[in-house]
Amino acid sequence: MRDEPNRGTGPAGTPDAEDPWRRLPAMAPAGRTATTAPGRVRSVADPAAGPPAPPGGRTVAPSPLDPGAALDPHPVHRRLREEFPLTYDPLLRAWVLSRYADVATALTDPRFTHGHRPGDPPCARAHTDVDLAELRAVTERTAYVLARRIAGRPQADLVADFCHWLPAGTVAAAVGVPYRDMMRLVRGRAAAALAGECGAQIAVREKALASFLGNVLSDPDRTAALRDAPAGLVARAWTESLRLDPPVQIAVRRTREDVRVSGGVLPAGSSVALLVGAAGRDPERFREPDRFDPLRDDADQLTYGSGFCPAVVLAGLEAEYALRALFGAMPRLRLADGFRPVSTGLITRAPRSLVVRPNG
Template identity: 80%
Template sequence: MAPTTPMADGEAGVLLRAGLASPAPGRGRAESGPAAGSPAGAGGPAGPAGPVASGTRTVAPSPLDPGASRDPHRIHRTLRERFPLTYDPLLRAWVLSRYADVATALTDSRFTHGHRPGDPPCVRAHVDVDVAALRSVTERTAYVLARRIAERPQADLVADFCHWLPAGTVAAAVGVPYRDMMRLVRGRAAGALAGECGGQIAVREKALASFLGNVLSDPDQVAALRDAPVGLVARAWAESLRRDPPVQIAVRRTSAEVPVGGGVVPAGASVALLVGSAGRDPERFREPDRFDPLRDDPGQLTYGGGFCPAVVLAGLEAEYALRALFTAMPRLRLADGFRPVWAGLITRSPRSLIVRPGG
């Protein structure tokens, strides 16, 4: 049966280019290849929210199952608890879902083919970036965009703000005229600033939308962050990346056998890392579903810890987004009856943030 919530074209393309998804329209599970739970160890017994029986064996749910776009967390919970390492025929990859395993796979050299902004390759590649200049253009771009929507009775921050701030910041940083921004910034302009990482503008858009959605959904967070120092805003930004990472699934390939919590990943295997699941692992975080900028157990996996202009820009965009929006619209709030809805399989964020700029 076809998924009731299909992947967006861009998300499907990510997996197809990585060789992890089948182009066939069908959704049935292949019977060839490793069975779910082997050699990762057997899964637990089937339950109402967990794996389903397939013949005489128990099959783990897939991160691409119907309904996963709207609610992946039930599937992630089942995978963490019962199938910490499992082969997914639909993804054609081994799946890791626990924080400890995903964090290891993102940094262990035995997992190859890809890196996050802020990982060691960035540290070696980016050396001539003027952070003060990036701060200046980010601030200026955020305030221009905020003032443009301040007088409206209603606005969508995703379409009217989040979609433009990351692109506008890069455009301003490399001197692309505003009128040419969206045409050029996603190509050579972004690459001129930060190479491959600078081109991840769509990821920063989604991360920013999730950040604003998390803050505006809680009046207490709005009050706490309205005039907050930079340090608290940075903690709120990192907390949003943990709870609602813009990239839910990262792809790697093993160059050798790697022991993980659920067994051993074979050499030469494609591995799907469920970053979204890892960020809500109760073995790592207390009350993992709660957005808490003051938590004492932080740990986002979207970005590495090294220097990268894309990581710097993302943090600056979050900081100045809040400052510009609250300065231009002191009474900014979500529209009556509106609550953000996160959606997406490979990348994930609110599709809209309907606000009343005047309160």
Template identity: 80%
Template sequence: MSHDQHREPGRGTGNDLPEAPPADPWTRLPSMAPATPPADGRATTGRPGGVLRTGPASLPGRVPTAHRTGGPRGAGVVAPSPLDPGASRDPHAIHRTLREQFPLTYDPLLRAWVLSRYADVATALTDSRFTHGHRPGDPPCARAHVDVDVAALRAVTERTAYVLARRIAERPQADLVAEFCHWLPAGTVAAAVGVPYRDMMRLVRGRAAGALAGECGGQIAVREKALASFLGNVLSDPDQVAALRDAPAGLVGKAWAESLRRDPPVQIAVRRTSAEVAVGGGTVPAGAPVALLVGSAGRDPERFREPDRFDPFRDDPGQLTYGSGFCPAVILAGLEAEYALRALFTAMPRLRLADGFRPVWTGLITRAPRSLIVRPGG
């Protein structure tokens, strides 16, 4: 079989991903051209006996759909794609196969090399050789945000959370995603930048958010999803509700970080290599697009004990959604989680999930529960 049959797809072969709902631009990956394959049409792999080919040959006007082959023995094993049918409802089996058998593989649906292990994804998010992307809390934030009043952000977040909680406290049933999570991040940004309440959703959501609150602060939809996952994880376990109802801020912060690890709002981050980079599964070529499976990394059993379990008390934390540096968006996200719990449990001490309801996480690129149906009065 010729090497031509294993080239990466060429330019101009169609869109990178299926269309996403226009109301949520954060669910789309940015457009990106495929990398130029190495001269010999292959990338090396650190696993025995195998070569990771760069992908199927492209045909004019046709989007290739074949997946990668290779695997531990390099003998025609088909690697799954994070975009395969069914992945939106349950990506974890796909992630497990990729971590165990295909730690470095080219995915023609994503048009990118794929990294799925915690060590590789964590490295790619901080290594300067991986470019064309920014994560709130990474070093550039500390240089960009020099005049942030954290006390004012706290006050704004607390006030907004309590107003929203009181609006639904007397209802027999409510959806926390639509009636709370959808509003709290937008409300805090609106109040912080002085946007009138009546103009909040028109100005703060969408493109205006970046102009009003900066690149990081404008990522409101991501914070909505993170908050929905956090509340879904807490409310799904009565023991967690009891532990966190009147918990100090430190414990709430641990629960927030644990939710970001287990169910990150952004499942796939995209970068591009400026040079060849050795990773656990081989070598990523220079100038290549790389898809970092943040959702897979957070459930890597090589890094976390019982990775599928939501455990705020775990002694091996390690979320990858945000960097560790100073950033108002990271601060806001943490404050929104803290005051969401405090406001909801203060306004509705007997708050619980509705009878028979269990949160269902969905999404390919971003992921969160679509609804959280609760009984405010217990």
């Protein structure tokens, strides 16, 4: 008899989720489960629900959508990793995976379908005429223009004044859209037509950049170490920020067949919610997983695949030239007195503001 996953209910009726970055459904399937309290799913007698419910009829499993998780999802993620590596969440209408090994498998294994990350294998076949020198040039130019615009201010918000504009600006310059039309065209539906599926994911790069700058500026020693750092160290810090604070916290896949994972077997045809944020802090994969350490020798991230993709290249270049431009135009740049970055969000996550003193 095969292992059965820890269930609150079965996956019947769960919808397809072709896009891993899309917003997940927030309603439970009618007649299947009932929420009794935040994080506690009451099992309902159902032939598809697997083995009998534990005494009391309750499976104590927190939900990634629990109240308070938008401000601090890490306690929920930790408990899911440790106690419920496989559970069905009626709010997400999907099975939930939270351990690094399982999430990494679901993002790359052909037994899972309906999803695409920039840098996944299809990118290598789709992007054949990319001018890397041009990408670097437009990223550098855009970053320095934006940095100089805020250098003379007594105070600025890097999210609103820099992160919000740099990813869109690099795509606009790369595809030849006039700067004045950047936000109207590149950030709208025209983005996919202009820049392709991967390059159009501007909001993901915005959030990743905001988290990266927040991680760099939140520690004075870290700021000093990266102020004039070589590109290699900046790239390692970028990877570490993607691990610690990924912009997409939950991605969606669907199983093609039964798949054995930690805690049991995922049934074929199931929607699966992958907690990328939880996987990046799995102590079974990373030492001191809650610590930002760009020099770690167990570095990895799950936001992007490992294959070539201009969106992945752009994201790394934006991180590199963001630091070079900001520190070049504002050598004494620091967070405003008393300000600390606070990340929010359930599906995507990043600081909403980064209030800085450009001149120290």
